[in-house]
Structures are given as structure tokens and as C-alpha cells.
Amino acid sequence: MDSLDNPKHPLSNADWYEEQVENTIAQLLRGGVLLAAVVVIAGAVLYLGSSPLAHVSYRTFQGEPEHLKSVHGIVRSAFAGQARSIMQLGLLLLIATPIARVIFSVFAFAIESDRMYVIFTLIVLGVLLYSLFGSFLVA
């Protein structure tokens, strides 16, 4: 922030804090995506290795089997070593990454005593959790 303009200029506490928050969010996002990618690649190696020459077509929609449609089912079948489930677990970690970022932001704004933005962030978190768990309850 200010330090880009003049490296010797001392940062105010607020600026220093915001820069720390931004760095932590950046690391959180990068870490989440990296972890997700590693899990997806692990599943992909198993998947491509098992039947590389099989015919594949996505022309007609059949929907995914039950164990690939819920958090519980994905985790259980992935740990059972199923290639498609391991890839799906990686995708689930990817979906969880922005949610983790929002949870982190709740605490970051709380430490800053920014009550208004704590409330905004909690609203966003509520919508995200409703989507992930509310729709599973319905399904």
C-alpha cells in the first residue's frame, strides 16, 4: 500500500493490518486451490490409468450417482479409493476454498472492530452454507 510509494514511509497500524489480511487471504486462496488441484490430479491419474481407451460421451444428461452428490457420500467413497470420487473430493475442496475465505474475513473484520462488515460477511457466509447444506437436505 503506502510502502509501494515510499518504502521508508512508516505504515499506519490500519494499513499494516489490512496488508496482513490481504496477504493471509491470498495464501488461503492459493493453498486451497493448490490442495484441490493436487487431489484432483491424484484422482485423475487413477482414472486415466484404469481405462484410458474406454469410449466416453456426455451427450445425454444422466445425473451423477448418489455417492457423488453429497459431501458425506463423496468423502466416504473417496477414502474407499474410487478414482471418480477422489476427483470429486478435490472439486469439493475447491468449492470450500471461497467459503473458508469468507469465514476468515469474518474474523479479520471482527479484529478490526468493523461491526458493519462483520455483519455483511456473516450474511454472505449464511447464503453459502445454505446453498451447500440446505440443498443437500432438500435432495
Added chain:
Amino acid sequence: MNVLAFTFLLWIGSLFAGFLGALTGLGGGVVLVPLLTIFFHVDLRYAIGASLVSVIATSSGSAAAYLKEGFSNIRIGMFLEIATTLGALLGAYLTAKVPASVIAIIFGIVLLYSAYVSRRTRPREEIAQAPDPIATKLKMNSSFPDTTGLRTYNVYRVPAGFGIMFGAGALSGLLGIGSGALKVVAMDQAMKIPFKVSTTTSNFMIGVTAAASAGVYLSRGYIDPALAMPVMLGVLIGSLMGTRVLVKTRTKSLRLVFSVVIVLLGVEMLIKGIGGKF
């Protein structure tokens, strides 16, 4: 086509989509669904699912790079995410209710509009008026590093921006795209936020918006791991490459190239949608 060839071709195609999407700030998702449906003959619902997952990867992957550059505005992003996530939830529910051909037609219109927005050059008049009092109250006015040093900016018309963001979220949930074009319109045109801040904050918001509809998609079986895998990995690597170039290149000629691609895909989606080919 066999698994190996299909996966590899899909990965290459997604790599290009991610690269162009990150460069223009329009997101890779906008070309992914037409790419999957038109060239790989994938069912629209599977395509939307794979696209949405990739959108999260692009956003999170490149937001990490942008945040370090100091372009993104976290407060603007978080406030507007209230609108985009609620919209996304609505859009995801609508996907099951709306016929595929109608979704394709809406998709075509969105593609053409994205191209139009990216081509339109807005004279950057210096605004003398005071910033929106709401923006001041929400602590949105900020600064970002420019070539000449730190540039400060004010934020205008917050309610209009919030409204457009709800629409952007709904389209994101309905079509499985990041809605980067509309998000940039809300911030750049309505709220008068500098272009670089708009595009990077938009990228930052897209992941959270997409996560709001991803849960609904997953429980409906729209997300196929074997299809989403090459798409997500391709888009992720492509967007990371695109992000590195953004700071250095002038975006003008690239946006022209990308707009032409988008127009062609938009027309194709419209024709197929109207012809009931979905």
C-alpha cells in the same frame, strides 16, 4: 472418442479459455459452456456444472495474485457479494425450471452483450461531484498502485451497482459462468471504480458467487468429476498464465480478439438455442 484423447483435448481448450478469460477480466466461464456444448457435444447441464467449478478455480487462483498487487478492494467486494450470492442462489434454482433451449438463448445474448461491453470505450471524464455518501459510510473509497504511484478513487452510485450485481449473480447461477462482464459493468460503469480495480475485484468476487450456486449444482448431479477435471485444471493453469501478463500488456488489442471469439460463440448458441438443438 476415448477417455485419454477427450480429456487431453478438453484440457488444451480449457487452457486457452482460462488464459483469455483472465487477461480480459471476463472470466474463462463465458467461453467454456459454448466450447463444451458446441465442440465437445456435452449436455448443457454437465457443461454448466464443469464451467462453474472452473470459475471458482480461476477466481481463487488469480485473486491470490491480484491481492498482492493491491488492486482489489475487499470491502467493495464483500458488500457486493451479498447481492451476487443471493442472485446466484436464485439462478441455480432456476436452472432446473428453465428449458435448456431457453438457457442457450439467454447464454447467447449474454455472450453478445459481453462482447459489446468489452468493445465500448467510455470517455474517462473526471468526475467533479462528491462521492456517494453511502460509499463513504461503507468505507469503499480507496487507492491503488498506478504507474505514477498511488492513485486514489471514489465510489459512486452504490444502489445501482448493488442491483446490477444481483442480476450478475442470478446469471452466474443460471449459466454456470462468473458473470465477469456484468460485474465489471456494475463497478466500472455504474460505480465509476477504476478499470483495473473493477476487473480484479470482480475476479475476487466470482469465486464466492460461484460457490453459492455450486452446492445446488452438486446435489442435482450437474458436476461430473471426469468432465470437470480437465476443464478445471486447464482453466486454472491458463488463468494463472493470463494473470501474469495482465499487469504488463495493454488490454486493448486482446479485448478485440476475445470479443470476436465471444460474438461467434454467442451467435452459435443463439442459433442452436432457437433451433431447439439443446
